Amino acid sequence: MAGYQQGYYPPQQQYGESQGYYQLQEQQQPPPQNYPPQQYGGPLPPKQGETFEEQFAVEKPKFNDLWAGILWLLTFLGFAAVSVLSLLGYSKSNRTSGSGISDSNARFGLTTNTVILFAFVLAVAFVVSSLYLLMCRKLTKQIIYLSAILNFLIGIGSAAYYFYRKQYAAAIIFLVFALFYAFCFWTWRSRIPFSVLMLQTVIDVAKGYGHVFTVSFIGGIVALAFSAWFSVTLVGIYVRWTPNSSNSQCRNGGCSDGKVYGLVAFVTFAAYWTTEVIKNVMHVTVSGVYGSWYFSAGGSRANAPPSHPTMGAFRRAVTYSFGSICLGSLIVSIIQLLRQAASLASSDAASSGDILQYVIFCIASCILAIVQWAVEFLNEYAYSYIALYGSAYFPAAKSTWRMIKDRGIDALIQDCLISPVLTMGAMFVGYLCALLAYLYLEFTKPAYNSRGTYTAVVMAFSFLIGLQIANTFLNPLKSGATTLFMAMAVDPQVLIQQHPDLYSRMIQVYPRVSEAIHV
DSSP states (O other): OGGGTTOOOOOGGGGGGGTTSSOOOSSOOOOOOSOOOOSSOOOOOOOTTOBHHHHTOOSSOOOTTHHHHHHHHHHHHHHHHHHHHHHHHHHTOHHHHOSSSSOOOOOSSOOHHHHHHHHHHHHHHHHHHHHHHHHHHHOHHHHHHHHHHHHHHHHHHHHHHHHHTTOHHHHHHHHHHHHHHHHHHHHHGGGHHHHHHHHHHHHHHHHHSTTHHHHHHHHHHHHHHHHHHHHHHHHHHHHHHOOOTTOGGGTTSOOOHHHHHHHHHHHHHHHHHHHHHHHHHHHHHHHHHHHHHHHSOSSSSOOOOOBSHHHHHHHHHTTTTHHHHHHHHHHHHHHHHHHHHHHHHHHHHHHHTOHHHHHHHHHHHHHHHHHHHHHHHHHHHHHHHHHHHOOOHHHHHHHHHHHHHHHTHHHHHHHOOHHHHHHHHHHHHHHHHHHHHHHHHHHHOOGGGTTSTTHHHHHHHHHHHHHHHHHHHHHHHHHHHHHHHHHHHHOHHHHHHHOHHHHHHHHHHOTTHHHHSOO
C-alpha cells in the first residue's frame, strides 16, 4: 500500500481510445481557483497510519435503524424454519419425487427433476457471471458493446424460439426487452467514452487498492450458496404441501394450495430480502474502499490512505450500519416481490387467453420496474454515504440526494453507463438461465409439467436466481462508480486538486464536466 501514499492515478494510455467522440479542447482548462469551503463536512485529512474507522470517524456511533435488522433476522429465521420442515417432507418422498431427472411419475408439485434443473441454473449463473466480471476487468471498453450485443442477440433468439414453440407470452416479453435495449444502446453511443473512463478508473483502483475483487468473489459464493438453499426449499414446499391423493405427505391432512402459495410467497420475499442484504453489505464495504482512495490522494494534503479499509468498512457494515442496510433492502424487496407476482400473473393471463388482464399486469409490472429503479438509484448513493459517515438510512438518503442535485453531479450520473451496462450483463445471465430452464423442461418432459402448468413458474425462478447471482458478482463495480460520484458531491475540490489527471481526462471525453460540477 505504500505505493499509493501519494495518490493513485490511472495511466494515461488507457484512455486514448476514448478520444474522438467529443471534440477535444486544444488546451486543458485550468482548475478553478478560490473555491468556497465545502458545505457538507467531508472527512478530516487522514494521517499516516490511521485506520478506516479513525479516518472516517463517527461521533457517538450507534446502531442505526436497529428494528429493521431485527426484523430481517426474524424473517431469516422464519425462512430457515420453513426450509427445515419442507426438506424433512422432501426427504421422505423419494417414491413420488424420485431421485433423478426422469425416475418420477408424480403429476403434482415439483420433483427432484426441478432440483437438478436449479443445480444447472446455479452452475451456469456462477460461471457466466465470473466470466463477465473477468471480461469487465480485461476488456473494459469492449464490454460495453458486448453487453448490448449479447442482450440483443439472446433476446431476439429467445423470442424467435418461443414464437416457434407457440409460447407467445414469453416471446413477446423477450422481444420487447431486446428492442428496448437496442434502442437504449443506439441513443447511448455518445456517452460511451465517459463511461469507459469511469469504468476503467473503478477497475484500476480495484486492482491497486483494497480487496474489491475479493469482496466480489466471496459475496458471489455466499449468494450462490443461499440461492442453492432457496432452490431446494422451493421444491420442498411443493413436495410437502401440494394437495394430491398421490402425495404421501398429505395423508394426515395439512396440505392446501393456499398454504403452498403463501409459503412460496414468504420464502421468495425472504430470499429477495436476504440477497439484497448480501449485495448491500458488499456495497457498503466497497464504498469504504473507494471513499478512502478518493479522499486520501497526494497533492497539497499529502495524505496517506488508511490501513485495512476493506475490513474497516466491512465491520461498520455489519454493526452500526446493518440496520440501515436492512431497511433499504426491505423497501426494494417488497417492490421486487410485487413485480414477480405481476410477471407471473401476466404469464397466466396470456396462457388462458385473457388479453385484458395480460395488458393490465404488464402495465403494473412496468410501473413497478420504474419505482424499483428509482428506489435502487437512491439506495446506492445513500449506502455510499452511510459507509463513510455512519448515518441512518433516511437522513443519508435525504442528504445524498440534496448533495447530488446541488453539486450538479446528477448530470454526470445520467451520462454514465456503468450501472445500465452492468445491469445488461446481469439481465443476460438471467435470460440465459430462463432459456436453460425452458429447454430443460422441454427435453426432460417431467410428469408434473405434462400440461405446461409449471413452465412459467420454473422459468421465472430460474431468471430470478441468475439475475441475483450476477448482480451480486457485479455489484462492487457499480459500488465503485457510485462512491466516486457521491464523493465528488461531498467535496469536488478533491477531484480537481488531488486527482488532476483523472479530472483532465474527464474534461477531454466529457467537456461539460467543468460546468456540471458546481463547486
